[in-house]
Amino acid sequence: MLERIKPGPSERKRLQEVSVALISRIESMAEGCGLELKAMLVGSAARGTWLAGDHDLDVFLGVGVEDDLEKALELARRISPDHREKYAEHPYIQARIDGFEVDLVPCYLVDDASHLRSAVDRTPFHNRYVKLRIAGLEDEVLLLKQFMKGSGVYGSELRVGGFSGYLAELLVLCYGSFAAVIEAASLWKPGLKLDLEGRGRVEQADPLVVVDPVDPGRNVAAALTLNRMLQFALAARTFMARPDIEFFFANPPAPLSDREIEALMEERGTLPLLIEFAAPDVVEDVLYPQLRKAESAVKALLERKGFSILRSDVISYGNRAALLLEMEVWRLSPACRREGPPVWQADHISRFLAAHPKILSGPYIKDGRMVVEEERRYAQAADLLAAELASLSLGRHISASIRSGYKIYAGVELLAIKDDGYRIFLVEYFQARCIRPDAA
Amino acid sequence: MLERIKPGPSERKRLQEVSVALISRIESMAEGCGLELKAMLVGSAARGTWLAGDHDLDVFLGVGVEDDLEKALELARRISPDHREKYAEHPYIQARIDGFEVDLVPCYLVDDASHLRSAVDRTPFHNRYVKLRIAGLEDEVLLLKQFMKGSGVYGSELRVGGFSGYLAELLVLCYGSFAAVIEAASLWKPGLKLDLEGRGRVEQADPLVVVDPVDPGRNVAAALTLNRMLQFALAARTFMARPDIEFFFANPPAPLSDREIEALMEERGTLPLLIEFAAPDVVEDVLYPQLRKAESAVKALLERKGFSILRSDVISYGNRAALLLEMEVWRLSPACRREGPPVWQADHISRFLAAHPKILSGPYIKDGRMVVEEERRYAQAADLLAAELASLSLGRHISASIRSGYKIYAGVELLAIKDDGYRIFLVEYFQARCIRPDAA
Numbered sequence: 001m002l003e004r005i006k007p008g009p010s011e012r013k014r015l016q017e018v019s020v021a022l023i024s025r026i027e028s029m030a031e032g033c034g035l036e037l038k039a040m041l042v043g044s045a046a047r048g049t050w051l052a053g054d055h056d057l058d059v060f061l062g063v064g065v066e067d068d069l070e071k072a073l074e075l076a077r078r079i080s081p082d083h084r085e086k087y088a089e090h091p092y093i094q095a096r097i098d099g100f101e102v103d104l105v106p107c108y109l110v111d112d113a114s115h116l117r118s119a120v121d122r123t124p125f126h127n128r129y130v131k132l133r134i135a136g137l138e139d140e141v142l143l144l145k146q147f148m149k150g151s152g153v154y155g156s157e158l159r160v161g162g163f164s165g166y167l168a169e170l171l172v173l174c175y176g177s178f179a180a181v182i183e184a185a186s187l188w189k190p191g192l193k194l195d196l197e198g199r200g201r202v203e204q205a206d207p208l209v210v211v212d213p214v215d216p217g218r219n220v221a222a223a224l225t226l227n228r229m230l231q232f233a234l235a236a237r238t239f240m241a242r243p244d245i246e247f248f249f250a251n252p253p254a255p256l257s258d259r260e261i262e263a264l265m266e267e268r269g270t271l272p273l274l275i276e277f278a279a280p281d282v283v284e285d286v287l288y289p290q291l292r293k294a295e296s297a298v299k300a301l302l303e304r305k306g307f308s309i310l311r312s313d314v315i316s317y318g319n320r321a322a323l324l325l326e327m328e329v330w331r332l333s334p335a336c337r338r339e340g341p342p343v344w345q346a347d348h349i350s351r352f353l354a355a356h357p358k359i360l361s362g363p364y365i366k367d368g369r370m371v372v373e374e375e376r377r378y379a380q381a382a383d384l385l386a387a388e389l390a391s392l393s394l395g396r397h398i399s400a401s402i403r404s405g406y407k408i409y410a411g412v413e414l415l416a417i418k419d420d421g422y423r424i425f426l427v428e429y430f431q432a433r434c435i436r437p438d439a440a
Numbered sequence: 441m442l443e444r445i446k447p448g449p450s451e452r453k454r455l456q457e458v459s460v461a462l463i464s465r466i467e468s469m470a471e472g473c474g475l476e477l478k479a480m481l482v483g484s485a486a487r488g489t490w491l492a493g494d495h496d497l498d499v500f501l502g503v504g505v506e507d508d509l510e511k512a513l514e515l516a517r518r519i520s521p522d523h524r525e526k527y528a529e530h531p532y533i534q535a536r537i538d539g540f541e542v543d544l545v546p547c548y549l550v551d552d553a554s555h556l557r558s559a560v561d562r563t564p565f566h567n568r569y570v571k572l573r574i575a576g577l578e579d580e581v582l583l584l585k586q587f588m589k590g591s592g593v594y595g596s597e598l599r600v601g602g603f604s605g606y607l608a609e610l611l612v613l614c615y616g617s618f619a620a621v622i623e624a625a626s627l628w629k630p631g632l633k634l635d636l637e638g639r640g641r642v643e644q645a646d647p648l649v650v651v652d653p654v655d656p657g658r659n660v661a662a663a664l665t666l667n668r669m670l671q672f673a674l675a676a677r678t679f680m681a682r683p684d685i686e687f688f689f690a691n692p693p694a695p696l697s698d699r700e701i702e703a704l705m706e707e708r709g710t711l712p713l714l715i716e717f718a719a720p721d722v723v724e725d726v727l728y729p730q731l732r733k734a735e736s737a738v739k740a741l742l743e744r745k746g747f748s749i750l751r752s753d754v755i756s757y758g759n760r761a762a763l764l765l766e767m768e769v770w771r772l773s774p775a776c777r778r779e780g781p782p783v784w785q786a787d788h789i790s791r792f793l794a795a796h797p798k799i800l801s802g803p804y805i806k807d808g809r810m811v812v813e814e815e816r817r818y819a820q821a822a823d824l825l826a827a828e829l830a831s832l833s834l835g836r837h838i839s840a841s842i843r844s845g846y847k848i849y850a851g852v853e854l855l856a857i858k859d860d861g862y863r864i865f866l867v868e869y870f871q872a873r874c875i876r877p878d879a880a
Contacts, residue, residue: 187784188784189782189784190784190808207808226807226808227805227806227807227808230783230784230805230808231783231805233783233784234783234805237786267774267775267800268773268774268775268800268801268813269773269774269775269819270773270774270775271773306748306768306769308746308769310773310775310776310777310813311777311801311813327773328746328772328773328775328776329746329769329772329773332768332769333708333709333710333711333750333767333768333769334707334708334709334710335707335708335709335710335750335768336750336768337750337751342629343670343671343673343674344627344628344629344630344670344673346677360707360708361708361751361870361871361872361873362872362873362874363873363874363875364872364873364874365667365670365671365674365874366667367666367667368630368647368666368667368670373708373750373751373872379709430801431801432801432802432804432813433801433802433803433804434802434803434804434805435803
């Protein structure tokens, strides 16, 4: 396995050359404009824990005073014409340099991790902590990261909610080897706390707490969701029972033909509803929480009105985004019940009856309240969505996007969208497997 | 109004003659066989508070010792060949005598209401209490009873859950007149307590508590449901706003034609399901609680499986009985979700997966639990009922009846039953009005 994921000598050499050249170039540019700045290679490239073929470099531009942060950003912009402005907690520059994707991130240089001014300032401390301890365990980290990729749990971005590279490194430091991590993880339950330095200060409610050795108040696994944690535990358990190299490869499914998807839909007999709109121009870590919020709001609306949902998901593909709601009940009887005030509240009763002039049945008394039956406003889930979607609280960017236009696809209409990423999402949605097919 | 409901001189005379003759005949029969027995006319006939045309007599056969109860019952059997054995708390005889329907009820003669041996022994005390106080107020009682009949709240049998004649009499004694009862009732709220003698001893949770003046631990209104109490309050309020003689007449709806009922069903767009079976051979006060219990059990089954019910009701007609369930959602997607154990319970997970071999989607993890999607056993409410009805706990007599055969009618199939009582029930069900049409 290692042969396939461990960078070879030429890849190592090239990364070494590119990063050294980049760092000295940045520092001389800084000197040229009188900026006091320290460029640092951080992340897996700096620690020898990058996976073969992974051409990402993280270079942090450390400055000492606030005014210099903006100057460092300006300098980063000048390093390559092929760059994009990005924004996580702070602005940074993503550039293509000599075939590498380089994140150039301005940060403060602080003496002590207890004086951090922002999350990015913490990274150099992480780098130092791991570098000092990881020597000899790099291969274990590579195996673990690749296993996590193969199990679909690698990546701490909010879209995934999985394990970061730093978290994988800490797990190897904690347990001692890839095999030991797998063995331990196969028995994991939520509520587990790992504290390498025995300095954890804060009680966290997260399913897994890994105390940050450079900042004991922080949980390195804060972004890990309960389900990803358990997905990893399950993969570890399955792998231990039947070790197989297949566990290290994700093998995304091939897109299915229209006919195959139609057959899947028919078998399920549900009604999938897809609400599709322009993806707001924000990074994934801003987009996905908003998509999840919108998903919750739409589900709550549907359920409040008596519909029911088998499952739902969100996706962004190309410059589009969508909510998928798979309906278990999508049509209700035209007649519905409206409960009014208690019978003894004469004034409220009069107003209630005046507000419901066209009744099918009633008024009658139920549990002490006045009730009428009248025609339901929206007997079809799709009609309800079309009427009320725009007035829901969907998250700032999604709301704006929905207001400028959206489309609802129902049932086989979902096949009108041909995008490959969307089609793979659909297949993965219908399969919904968290255990590898060959291992289940 | 009084002209129509007050018994005329000839009716009074006839009732007087018949009851005097009956009582002396019973007492001489008792003497003839050496039975010490006191025959008493009780109820509205004894108090002058019966409604014109109401040909019911209640005659109680009081004895002093337990052995004589059976002898009194035997004597009652011999009074008329045209009789039926009945059973409430104790056995009694219902006989037709000279055009009157006579209940002949053996009871104990006790000195003091605090020494009652059963509920029927209380009746002579009620009789004495009312007779001593009601003189001059008989017409008020007649008006109130007739108003209650017109509002559909008269009758303390469990099928109705309304007001007994004795309760109506106590209300008139309490408030002083029909008009005063109506005025007070128009403002009634649940939690009201009326205590004529100021001797109430027991805290009751019933919506209306009327302390029994002859037995202060008992609530005369115990059988009155919250909804009937409020239906009466609402009728009183509406009558005060627009007094109209129509309030005193129930005007049951005419049965509708098949076409009219089909139109009603179409407008509602629900699916009515009728479960019809032989009515168990028990009195209404035993039958109706069991029908209500069966109704609850069936509703709970349907709702537990994801279906939803707009409204439901029960009926007995002729020698048949039925549960009516009007479905708001009666078909679900074939695909359904099955939630399994938490992911870390390895043994349970293995058993769960083995128990669900044919999955449509999954297994996946949701809220820490293993989930699969598979084909739903019953996607149609009627199929679920047909499969599981017999195994529900429906009440002893109903369960036995269902086991010996039942039929499910769906939608327009309900029209296959032609019985007039059933057809009126259907119309009343669809109208479901507790306010008079002309008064709403």
